[in-house]
Amino acid sequence: MSPTDDTKPFLPFTRPDIDEETIAGVADVLRSGWITSGPQVKAFEATLSQLFGGRPVRAFNSGTCTMEIALRIAGVGEGDEVITTPLSWIATSNVVLETGASPVFMDIDPVTRNIDLEKIEAAITPRTKAIIPVDLAGLPVDRDRLHAIAQKHNLRVVEDAAQAAGSKWRGNLIGTKAASRDFASFSFHPNKNITSIEGGCLVLNDEREAALAEQYRLQGVVRTGFDGMDAEVLGGKFNLTDVAARVGLGQLRRLDEFNAKRRALAQHYFKLLDAPAARALNLGLPPADFENSNWHMFQVVLPEGPGCLTRAQVMEKMRAANIGTGVHYPPIHLFTLYRNLGWKPGDFPNAERIGRTILTLPLFPAMTADDVGRVVATLGEILQKK
Numbered sequence: 103m104s105p106t107d108d109t110k111p112f113l114p115f116t117r118p119d120i121d122e123e124t125i126a127g128v129a130d131v132l133r134s135g136w137i138t139s140g141p142q143v144k145a146f147e148a149t150l151s152q153l154f155g156g157r158p159v160r161a162f163n164s165g166t167c168t169m170e171i172a173l174r175i176a177g178v179g180e181g182d183e184v185i186t187t188p189l190s191w192i193a194t195s196n197v198v199l200e201t202g203a204s205p206v207f208m209d210i211d212p213v214t215r216n217i218d219l220e221k222i223e224a225a226i227t228p229r230t231k232a233i234i235p236v237d238l239a240g241l242p243v244d245r246d247r248l249h250a251i252a253q254k255h256n257l258r259v260v261e262d263a264a265q266a267a268g269s270k271w272r273g274n275l276i277g278t279k280a281a282s283r284d285f286a287s288f289s290f291h292p293n294k295n296i297t298s299i300e301g302g303c304l305v306l307n308d309e310r311e312a313a314l315a316e317q318y319r320l321q322g323v324v325r326t327g328f329d330g331m332d333a334e335v336l337g338g339k340f341n342l343t344d345v346a347a348r349v350g351l352g353q354l355r356r357l358d359e360f361n362a363k364r365r366a367l368a369q370h371y372f373k374l375l376d377a378p379a380a381r382a383l384n385l386g387l388p389p390a391d392f393e394n395s396n397w398h399m400f401q402v403v404l405p406e407g408p409g410c411l412t413r414a415q416v417m418e419k420m421r422a423a424n425i426g427t428g429v430h431y432p433p434i435h436l437f438t439l440y441r442n443l444g445w446k447p448g449d450f451p452n453a454e455r456i457g458r459t460i461l462t463l464p465l466f467p468a469m470t471a472d473d474v475g476r477v478v479a480t481l482g483e484i485l486q487k488k
Contacts, residue, residue: 113424113477114426115426115427115463115464116465118292119360120297120349121352124353127348131344131345134344136344141344142348143161143347146161146347146351147160147161149354150354153275153277153354154278154286155279157306158305158311159306160306160316161301161302161347162302162304163300163342163343164289165301166302167319169194169234170201171315171318173203173232175314175315175318178198178231178232180202180203182202182229182230183205184206184230184232184233185207186205186208186217187234187235187236188209188435188449188450189236189431190236192431192434192437194234194236204443205440206225207435207445208222209453212455212456214389215239215241215401215456216236216243217235219244219248230255230257233248233258233259235262236262237263237266237276239265239395239397239398239399239400239401241394241395242276242394243261245272249284258284259285261285261286261287263277263282263287263288264287264289265289265396266288268358268361269394269395269398270393270394271394285305285306286304289302290303290353295396297349298342298350299349300346301347318337318340319337321333322336322337323337363469364465367397367469368395368397368400370471374475374478375387380482383481383482386404387403400462401462402463403460404459404461405459405485406459419484423480423484425464427462432457432458433450433454433457433458435449436454436457464477
C-alpha cells in the first residue's frame with residue numbers, strides 16, 4: 103500500500119466504543135426528566151467506589167477540575183509550590199496556577215517518559231506542598247518511591263491518573279489504597295479508555311474530604327433541611343450530569359474488556375516493530391509493560407536529525423494514507439504562558455526531545471490486528487522513503 107493510498111477507510115488514533123445498551127439507557131435518562139446531577143451520578147459514584155476498594159469517590163464534569171479541587175482540599179494556595187512533569191496535557195500545571203500556587207517542573211525519565219523520581223527531592227523547598235505525577239499513556243509512576251518521597255517530606259500527592267483507568271501497581275488497581283495512598287484523579291474524556299462523554303472522578307481519603315469536594319463541585323453550597331442554604335468555601339460549577347453518568351456506568355462495566363483488547367493490540371505492535379525491517383527505522387518504543395499499563399496510548403519516538411522527516415511531515419503523510427495520529431504532548435514549559443513565567447528551552451532536555459518527536463499511533467478496542475499491521479507498514483514505508 104502506498105502512503106498516499108486513500109482507498110482504505112480512515113483509521114483514527116482513537117475512538118470510543120459505546121454499546122446499544124448504554125445508548126438505550128441514555129434515552130431512558132432523557133425520558134425521565136432528571137438529566138442533570140441525580141440518581142445516575144450517585145450510582146456512578148457508588149460503582150466507582152466499589153472499583154477503588156470502597157474509597158470515597160466523587161464525579162465531576164472533567165478530569166481537570168478534579169485536580170484543582172484536590173489541591174484546594176490539600177490546602178495548596180498562594181505562595182506554595184507543586185512539583186510536576188512538563189510532559190503532560192497543559193491542564194496538569196494549569197490547575198496549580200488556578201490555586202495561586204507555582205508549578206515546579208522536573209524532567210522526565212527518558213525510558214518511562216514519566217517524571218524522574220530521582221530528581222524530585224532536589225526540587226523540594228520549604229514552599230513545596232504537593233506533587234502531581236502523571237501516568238503517561240497509562241504507564242504508572244513508581245508508586246512506592248513516589249509515596250516514600252512524599253511521606254519523608256510531608257507532601258500531599260495528587261495523582262494525575264487521567265490516562266490510567268485500569269492500570270495497576272504491584273497487582274493493585276491505581277486508585278485503590280494499596281496503590282494510591284492519597285488523591286487519585288481520573289478523566290473520562292472521549293479519548294480515554296472509558297468515557298462519560300466529558301467527565302472525571304476524584305478518589306478521596308475520607309468522608310470529610312468527600313463532603314468538601316461536593317462543596318467545591320457546586321459553588322461551595324451546603325444545604326440543610328428543606329430550605330437551608332449556606333456557602334462556606336468558594337466553589338465552582340463542576341457537577342456531572344445524569345446523562346454523562348449513565349454513559350460512564352455503561353463504560354465502566356466494560357473496562358476490563360476494553361483494556362484486554364488494548365493490551366493485545368499493543369502486543370501486536372511490539373511483535374511487528376521487533377521485525378528486522380522495523381528495527382532499522384530506529385523508533386523509540388515505550389516500555390513493554392503488560393502487567394501495569396492499561397495501554398491508553400501506543401507512542402513511538404521518531405528519529406531526528408539530518409535527512410529525517412519532521413513529525414509534522416510524518417503525520418501529514420500518515421493522514422494522506424487515511425491514518426490518524428496524535429501528539430501527546432508538547433512540553434508544557436515551552437508554551438508562551440509558561441515561558442512568561444521564566445521557563446525556557448534547555449531546562450528539561452529529555453522532555454523537550456521526546457515532546458518534539460513523540461507520535462501517538464492508533465490504539466482503541468475496535469481495532470484489529472490487520473489495522474495494526476496497516477499502521478506499521480505505512481509508517482515504515484514513509485520513514486524508509488525519507
